[in-house]
Amino acid sequence: MLKTFIQLLGGHAPAARRYLLMTVLYGVFSGLTISTLAPVMLHLLNNEMPAASAWLAALAAGMALCWAWRRRVEQAGIGLAVAVLQGGRQHLGAHVAQLPLGWFTPDNSARLGHVITQGTMAVAQLPAHVLTPLISGSIIPLVLLVTLFALHPPLALVALMALPLLVAVLLFSTRLGRRADHRFQQHFAATSQRMVEFAQAQSVLRAFNGDGGGTRLLAQSLEQQRNSGMGLIIRASLAALLNSWAVQATFAALLLAAGLWLGDLAGDPAEGAVAVIVALVLVCRFIDPLQDVASHVEILRGAHGQLQEIERILAATPLPEPTLPLQPLDGAIDLHGVSLRYSAAGPDVLRGVNLHIPAGSMTAIIGASGSGKTSLMHLIARFFDATQGRVQIGGVDVRKMTRASLTDSISQVLQDTWLFQGSIADNIRIGKPDASDAEVLQAVRMAGLTGTLERLPEGLATAVGEGGARLSGGERQRVTIARALIRQAPVLLVDEATAALDAENQAVIAQTLHSLRGRCTRVVIAHQLDTVAMADHIVVLEDGQVVEQGTPAALRASGGRYARFLEQRRTASGWRIAAAQAEQP
Numbered sequence: 001m002l003k004t005f006i007q008l009l010g011g012h013a014p015a016a017r018r019y020l021l022m023t024v025l026y027g028v029f030s031g032l033t034i035s036t037l038a039p040v041m042l043h044l045l046n047n048e049m050p051a052a053s054a055w056l057a058a059l060a061a062g063m064a065l066c067w068a069w070r071r072r073v074e075q076a077g078i079g080l081a082v083a084v085l086q087g088g089r090q091h092l093g094a095h096v097a098q099l100p101l102g103w104f105t106p107d108n109s110a111r112l113g114h115v116i117t118q119g120t121m122a123v124a125q126l127p128a129h130v131l132t133p134l135i136s137g138s139i140i141p142l143v144l145l146v147t148l149f150a151l152h153p154p155l156a157l158v159a160l161m162a163l164p165l166l167v168a169v170l171l172f173s174t175r176l177g178r179r180a181d182h183r184f185q186q187h188f189a190a191t192s193q194r195m196v197e198f199a200q201a202q203s204v205l206r207a208f209n210g211d212g213g214g215t216r217l218l219a220q221s222l223e224q225q226r227n228s229g230m231g232l233i234i235r236a237s238l239a240a241l242l243n244s245w246a247v248q249a250t251f252a253a254l255l256l257a258a259g260l261w262l263g264d265l266a267g268d269p270a271e272g273a274v275a276v277i278v279a280l281v282l283v284c285r286f287i288d289p290l291q292d293v294a295s296h297v298e299i300l301r302g303a304h305g306q307l308q309e310i311e312r313i314l315a316a317t318p319l320p321e322p323t324l325p326l327q328p329l330d331g332a333i334d335l336h337g338v339s340l341r342y343s344a345a346g347p348d349v350l351r352g353v354n355l356h357i358p359a360g361s362m363t364a365i366i367g368a369s370g371s372g373k374t375s376l377m378h379l380i381a382r383f384f385d386a387t388q389g390r391v392q393i394g395g396v397d398v399r400k401m402t403r404a405s406l407t408d409s410i411s412q413v414l415q416d417t418w419l420f421q422g423s424i425a426d427n428i429r430i431g432k433p434d435a436s437d438a439e440v441l442q443a444v445r446m447a448g449l450t451g452t453l454e455r456l457p458e459g460l461a462t463a464v465g466e467g468g469a470r471l472s473g474g475e476r477q478r479v480t481i482a483r484a485l486i487r488q489a490p491v492l493l494v495d496e497a498t499a500a501l502d503a504e505n506q507a508v509i510a511q512t513l514h515s516l517r518g519r520c521t522r523v524v525i526a527h528q529l530d531t532v533a534m535a536d537h538i539v540v541l542e543d544g545q546v547v548e549q550g551t552p553a554a555l556r557a558s559g560g561r562y563a564r565f566l567e568q569r570r571t572a573s574g575w576r577i578a579a580a581q582a583e584q585p
């Protein structure tokens, strides 16, 4: 836990050590200052005024010092809290940016969101509000114990014996809430995920679930969260009550012991009684900081749960970076005996794939849904590492390239088009932030977006809405194509949408892909005949294996799977034309 906390602090670890040292010193100062109460009272009760005044002055000076020191400790704590909030979020962001895409399941994404918003906040309040009373509250009683021993050893012995019991109760109470806390965090993250899903998938939910059915999954999740929240509240209250009882019980035991000694001294109320009375005052001061510890320990436990969640995210292994990175020579792509399995127990979704894609050429990948086309593309872009075999770009294994050089080499149009909130121009510039207006306009033209922009009153400045919701599926797709084209990377990977584009735009994009011949290597997962026909080379995937490859002419002549694919597409488009004619009056 401490390791994770230090990781979140990043470069601020020395400041954290300084803060801890200052807090420990504050505890010692405070303990010593409270201890001066003993000589003050002893001298007062024995009527030794000059000595009492001297100790009183020491007490006042100690209190002033403690007050000033505490302010410095608190400032240092707040500084650390800010460092955790800023540095911690950056550290988590940088870490997850290196994780393989497979890590981003809906569950993990929801946990990440939860940890970044709530978790870092809970951890940041530790140095700001919790650690100072916890640390000083543990040290002050220890210092007072030493003074008590000097003053009244038997009473000090009772206090000493109570300490391990108190620690045991505190540990027990933290264990009491830990599991409930974990369950609550899980349900909280799941509910956040369901909320977002509920908002984003409204059209699907309304289409399929009618009256209120769409809220069922969200309602279930909310119910689980409510139950685990109740469980956590009950256990946390029980733990707080237990801690408070333990401290009160210690206090009662000390009072009882002091009472017994006073009773014993009843016949001879000389020096002994004074010591017991002064010791009793110290006992009161001994209990106060323990109360503080008892009330803050629950917050510490909550933050501990969040730190464990953060630890779990940081423990996910990033794709390894090479120690001696290499630069690709050109845009050629080679796959040698590549197999991929998403999980150890899962099936091979790609099996023994061998491919050579020359630089500057265009390759179309075709195959049934689930045959492994997107997975193959993801391996080239190193979203995952191959389970077996190797993927090379420009003669260099992708695992030997730095992430930056791989990113520079590849431009992609993904199957799931995703636009960020902002204008169309902003979204295109994600591909190349420093692109000139002329470059943006050229990418727009090549992606077949010119007509669309002319129809939009605000043109390139049109806001796309969340996830691109204000654009049609085809328009979204073309913005992502413009975003990929503007980068002018040596390799362009396109996971074509099956039905988002109309024939006219499809032809524009096919023409654009064709026009990049010699300038960049294009690998296109193709569903449209226009695109497939433009390819220099066609690869047919079936059940994770390359079952056919060659030029379009050769494959058409061979009468194999590609020939059947052509036939199916022709029949499908023929059916569409026939249907359209039938609808005409």
Ligand SMILES: Nc1ncnc2c1ncn2[C@@H]1O[C@H](COP(=O)(O)OP(=O)(O)OP(=O)(O)O)[C@@H](O)[C@H]1O
Pocket: 102, 342, 343, 349, 367, 368, 369, 370, 371, 372, 373, 374, 375, 376, 415
């Ligand atoms: N992240 C993942 N985790 C586990 N299995 C996956 C993952 N992504 C894909 N698969 C599985 O791998 C297989 C190949 O999927 P892939 O997405 O590569 O197919 P595809 O050929 O692109 O299909 P489509 O034409 O429908 O896009 C499928 O059985 C799919 O269920």
Ligand SMILES: [Mg+2]
Pocket: 373, 374, 375, 415, 495
């Ligand atoms: Mg796919």
